[in-house]
Amino acid sequence: MKLTGHTILITGGGSGIGGGLAKAFHKEGNKVIITGRRKPTLKAFADKHKGMDFFPMDVSKDADIQKLYKFISKKYPKLDVLINNAGIWQNQDFTKAATLGKHLFDEIDINLKGLIRMTQVFLPLLSKQSESVLMNVSSGLAYMPLSMAPVYCATKAAVHSFSMSLRHQLRKTSVTVIELAPPAVETDLGKVPGKKDEFEYPKLGLEPFIALTMKALESNQTELPIGQSKMLRLGGRLLPSVFFNMLNPKK
């Protein structure tokens, strides 16, 4: 895709990977609108980037998506890029299944159902433009799961599958479906205040990750595994059990 001249909506755009993308696209001269649940975070981020707009909302709530759609279709009818980035990560231990409480399905509600509902609601607007992009943020773990976060990885495999089907269905429309599959990146994902981060693998810094992503976006590829996600994609296909055991050693 070309990197300039767009009106771009980014869910979860006030921090982490979404924030990195928002900053990079804003720098390229695009109109960027960011969303997320925390209004002060969004406002502080948008205030730092002249011309950036924000809208507080929760992608797991249908009513919020409808409100966002009303806001965007009225104020930004030329919206031509939607980046479905908002997501959460939780570690879950099914050997202690009885302790897995009311948050068990949160990733399904946010990472998967939220992304699908956003897609359904915004596609008619995107389809009106002569060219548009719908970008879904999956993960390298879409290709190969990490067993400490079983529901998270299941949602990302589902986002990968959904993006493939969507791309095929929309092939004769003006909408290009891009899947961005980040590797482990230094953000707040999965961090619980006061708790040790159990994720033991090396992470890519946010800035180098965004630089690699912007470069990859300039290509005409529609599935974009970045950094180590490339290895997970290939390994997951060629040697699935070897790669699974490497990622999930039996301690």
Ligand SMILES: NC(=O)c1ccc[n+]([C@@H]2O[C@H](COP(=O)([O-])OP(=O)(O)OC[C@H]3O[C@@H](n4cnc5c(N)ncnc54)[C@H](OP(=O)(O)O)[C@@H]3O)[C@@H](O)[C@H]2O)c1
């Ligand atoms: N970091 C990694 O290693 C990594 C690797 C692969 C894929 N990813 C994917 O990249 C995406 C961004 O993750 P990140 O690493 O940037 O995580 P992050 O730093 O925790 O940021 C997540 C963003 O999503 C927003 N968000 C979360 N739940 C939301 C909801 N219900 N409604 C609206 N916004 C919501 C958050 O804002 P609020 O809290 O204010 O709502 C925040 O801005 C996720 O889809 C993640 O799965 C990340």
